[in-house]
Each structure stands twice: as structure tokens, then as C-alpha cells.
Amino acid sequence: xxxxxxxxxxxxxxxxxxxxxxxxxxxxxxxxxxxxxxxxxxxxxxxxxxxxxxxxxxxxxxxxxxxxxxxxxxxxxxxxxxxxxxxxxxxxxxxxxxxxxxxxxxxxxxxxxxxxxxxxxxxxxxxxxxxxxxxxxxxxxxxxxxxxxxxxxxxxxxxxxxxxxxxxxxxxxxxxxxxxxxxxxxxxxxxxxxxxxxxxxxxxxxxxxxxxxxxxxxxxxxxxxxxxxxxxxxxxxxxxxxxxxxxxxxxxxxxxxxxxxxxxxxxxxxxxxxxxxxxxxxxxxxxxxxxxxxxxxxxxxxxx
Amino acid sequence: xxxxxxxxxxxxxxxxxxxxxxxxxxxxxxxxxxxxxxxxxxxxxxxxxxxxxxxxxxxxxxxxxxxxxxxxxxxxxxxxxxxxxxxxxxxxxxxxxxxxxxxxxxxxxxxxxxxxxxxxxxxxxxxxxxxxxxxxxxxxxxxxxxxxxxxxxxxxxxxxxxxxxxxxxxxxxxxxxxxxxxxxxxxxxxxxxxxxxxxxxxxxxxxxxxxxxxxxxxxxxxxxxxxxxxxxxxxxxxxxxxxxxxxxxxxxxxxxxxxxxxxxxxxxxxxxxxxxxxx
Numbered sequence: 001x002x003x004x005x006x007x008x009x010x011x012x013x014x015x016x017x018x019x020x021x022x023x024x025x026x027x028x029x030x031x032x033x034x035x036x037x038x039x040x041x042x043x044x045x046x047x048x049x050x051x052x053x054x055x056x057x058x059x060x061x062x063x064x065x066x067x068x069x070x071x072x073x074x075x076x077x078x079x080x081x082x083x084x085x086x087x088x089x090x091x092x093x094x095x096x097x098x099x100x101x102x103x104x105x106x107x108x109x110x111x112x113x114x115x116x117x118x119x120x121x122x123x124x125x126x127x128x129x130x131x132x133x134x135x136x137x138x139x140x141x142x143x144x145x146x147x148x149x150x151x152x153x154x155x156x157x158x159x160x161x162x163x164x165x166x167x168x169x170x171x172x173x174x175x176x177x178x179x180x181x182x183x184x185x186x187x188x189x190x191x192x193x194x195x196x197x198x199x200x201x202x203x204x205x206x207x208x209x210x211x212x213x214x215x216x217x218x219x220x221x222x223x224x225x226x227x228x229x230x231x232x233x234x235x236x237x238x239x240x241x242x243x244x245x246x247x248x249x250x251x252x253x254x255x256x257x258x259x260x261x262x263x264x265x266x267x268x269x270x271x272x273x274x275x276x277x278x279x280x281x282x283x284x285x286x287x288x289x290x291x292x293x294x295x296x297x298x299x300x301x302x303x304x
Numbered sequence: 305x306x307x308x309x310x311x312x313x314x315x316x317x318x319x320x321x322x323x324x325x326x327x328x329x330x331x332x333x334x335x336x337x338x339x340x341x342x343x344x345x346x347x348x349x350x351x352x353x354x355x356x357x358x359x360x361x362x363x364x365x366x367x368x369x370x371x372x373x374x375x376x377x378x379x380x381x382x383x384x385x386x387x388x389x390x391x392x393x394x395x396x397x398x399x400x401x402x403x404x405x406x407x408x409x410x411x412x413x414x415x416x417x418x419x420x421x422x423x424x425x426x427x428x429x430x431x432x433x434x435x436x437x438x439x440x441x442x443x444x445x446x447x448x449x450x451x452x453x454x455x456x457x458x459x460x461x462x463x464x465x466x467x468x469x470x471x472x473x474x475x476x477x478x479x480x481x482x483x484x485x486x487x488x489x490x491x492x493x494x495x496x497x498x499x500x501x502x503x504x505x506x507x508x509x510x511x512x513x514x515x516x517x518x519x520x521x522x523x524x525x526x527x528x529x530x531x532x533x534x535x536x537x538x539x540x541x542x543x544x545x546x547x548x549x550x551x552x553x554x555x556x557x558x559x560x561x562x563x564x565x566x567x568x569x570x571x572x573x574x575x576x577x578x579x580x581x582x583x
Contacts, residue, residue, distance in 0.1 A: 055499055062506055069514060073521070100520045109513045117502040124498065214342065216498045217397055220505055225389065 038140035042148025070171035094178030112223040119205025120215035143292035203287035210294040245276040329428025350390035354444040365455040399487035401497035416578030442476035489568035492575035525550035529560035
């Protein structure tokens, strides 16, 4: 937010005669931009900051690191060492390996971590940098700031995660006589699933970031503490997690053996697809609304 | 109105001997953390497993029908394993901002302009983190051994498993050293404590996830060196003389940990500098 020469929220007027009124993006002259217009302007501003930051480049490298593993599998396969990749004595096909990687790396780790990092930072970063004042003194609703930043988060994380998954698919799916075309529907479902996961976790952690003072610890406790524990508990507790609904949508079979088998047993009572989708959509709407409300009501005290 | 002499005066306070400055950084850091209520709450929660285990030891010692839960060396290994989750959160809570906050406030130059060497600075920060990690690992595990003797009214168990005392010390020290150095190295890489926390979670969970993928694909457990957590578990199993959870040779896991420590030390050596000279 700092150092902007032109005002990114309220656009600079074009060359007009001095006596002519300055056109506004919406409404009558002097009227504040509407919610949607304000959100889009915040999105525009935040997208540049998020996409081209060193942190995003670092996270892109982390998210892209499964490609190295995929490349390794491919090289092993090219040298005829694909026999190493087997399950229960049977050689594991490319689509199965791809499914395992999406399941273990992306859904279980990358999506929650990106949600924690970017979601909690939406407002907290501005507070930390002491630039939140510049956003909040604009003639736009505070909730529009949050929604705009949330949309920027969605675009950024989608740009970081989805290409990596597609490249991984191209590397891994053909292994073991796997067919790219045959696994394509699963890829499309995976991409959609990752998008839904990013949206749900992002909304939840945006709320945590807007509401709590130590959002990172709270977010990590939820993602790697509560969700991991609740999924293994009997009864309804697992329904109070996002992972429960997300994992019920996974098109691949879960990795078998050890922890994988234990996890697989958890899906005996997996909810129907439409129920999971409805819950996840509800999570996005409710948590985004709560986050917007928290941003609007809370007084952010900046450290001196 | 009296006018006090404000001109140069010799320092009249106590002079800390050279090489002791790290204690000032350590004690200030520990006091700062203990002043946080949420952190105290986390420490209290981290001691709850100790209470549960103490009850288990009491029941096993006093009710013969409960002999099924009587302690074994594996009990103490499991206890330290269970403390892993608290170790993770305490490491992030305490360690994420240790160096990054100083970088953010440009305080590193101020520290190093005093008679404090880089090594002392790192040692002071390391001590802060190590203190709290040992507080939730070594101390309760050792106390548990003591509680067992008290409840059983006999030293037979300890005498039969005398190696447990050094095993607890060595295993917790290894874990603390690795975890604290990794966190300090990450903390020196960024000015944002939040980003450092995410990076640490990445190192911890992402390496475990990569290990999980390779294990799922190959059905072999010999790749635990890929994961920081699995390597620590493997070395811990060796120290406690319990059957290892993976086929990775102990020297492989130890080598992976040594490489991690060396990489962390190298990063700290590169990043903790008072003045950055650009040539």
C-alpha cells in the first residue's frame, strides 16, 4: 500500500477541463464506489502485490517441488526401474501415483498451508506494515477491502497451485502404461477440488486473520492440530472440519497401507457429493461474511 | 533548579565477562515469552500428557489388575513422541520471531554494535527456544521416571532400565538442537514471523508428505531421511533401544539430521551479520 503515486482505489481523473466535474467509477458525482466496484479495485491493487512478491515466488517453488519427484519417477521409469513403484507386489500405475501425490501433497498439505499463509495475511499483513489505515480511510466499505483481497488470494493461489498439478499430471500419469486421456477426467476433478479447497480454507483463515491476534498459530492449530485429530475421532467431530468434506470428493482411491488404510477407513461414512459441496459452499459464504463483519467492527490498534 | 552534570562518566555498573552476553539475550527472551498469557496456556496444556502418564503410573503401581498398563522403556519413548505436537507449536510460537523481528526492526545492527559477537547472539536466541523445548520434553520425561520410582516405592524399574536417564537426555537434546537450529535459520531468512512459521510448517510437514508419497509409491520405508520428523523418530528409536519404525539405517537418519544442522548453521552464518557490505 505504501509509496503509490496514483491512488489505486479511486482512479485518477483523466484530463478534463478544470471546471468539469471529475467522473467517478459509479453512482453520482461525489458518491463512494459501490461494493462490487470497490472490491474489484482492491483486487486489482492486491493482485499485483501478491503475485509478484518474493514470498509467492518462494511458495511457488515449494508448490512446484512435487514436480521434482514426478521427474524422478519419470527418469526411473525411463531407465526401467519402474518396478520399484508397486503396491502389494503389483506395479503401480501413473494415475494411481498421481492420485497419491494429489492426495498426500496437495490436499493434505499445500492447500491448507497456502490458506493459512495468505488467508491470515489478508488483513494481518496490512496491520503489521501499519498500512491498514490507508485502506480504511478510503470511501469504501471495509468489507469490500477484505473481499477484494480474498479474491486476489484466490487468483494468486490458483496461479501457483493449478499449473503445478497439470505439469505433475503430464509427468506422472503416463507412467506404467497409464493413459493421459483416461486420467483426464480425474485431473479436471482434482483441479476443481483444489480450487474449492483453496476457497474454503481461504475464507476460514481470512476470518481467523481478521478476528484473532495471533492468526498464524490459531490457523496452524486448526489445520495441523484440530483437523488431524478430529478426522480420527469417532462420531460427528470430523464433520467440524473442512478436510472431511474435501476428502470425500477426492476422485482417486486413497493410498493403501499404514496411515493410508486408516484414513481410508474414515471414508466409510463419507457424505454424498452434493452434501459436501453444499457444506463447503456454506463454509465459504459464512466465514467470508464473518470475516467481513470482523473487519468492519474491529478496531485495529497499530504498534507504535 | 539544580543542573546535573551530563558529561562523560565512566560506567559504574557490573561488567559482564566476555562471552557471557548471550545470557542477557537468553534471559530477556525467556522473560518476554513468559509474560505472554497465551504462551503460558500453551505450556500448561503441554504438561497435561505428563499428568495423564503420572496417573497411568500410579494405577499400574498400585492396582495389580492394571498391570497391562505398567511402564516399559517404550512408554517413555511414546511420551516424547506425543510431546511432538507441543514441540511443533512451541517452536513456532517462540522461534518464528526470534531473529525475524530483530531484522524487521533493524535491531540486529544495534545488538552487534554492543560487545556481543554473532555467535553469542545466536547462542542467546538458541537458548530461549531450547529452554522452552526442554521444558516440555526433557523435564516432564525425567520427572515421569522419578514419579515411577515414587509411586512404585522401588527403584527396580529404573535399575533395570538405567539407560533411560541418558536416553531421555540425549534424545531430547538431539531433537531440541535440530529443531531450534532449523527454526533460527528460517527466522533469519525473513522479516515476517508469520512467513517463518509457514516455512517451518513446510519443512516439517511437507518433507513428511514427500516421504509419504515415496513410501506409498515404493512400499518401502527406507526413505525416512527425506523427512525431518521421520529422521528424528528414527534416531529417537535407536537411542531408546526400541524397534525402529522404518528400514532406514540409523546412520542414514543421523546423517540427514547432521546435514540439516550444518545447512542451518551455514544459513545463520550468512544471514546474521551486523553490516551488509555490498561490493
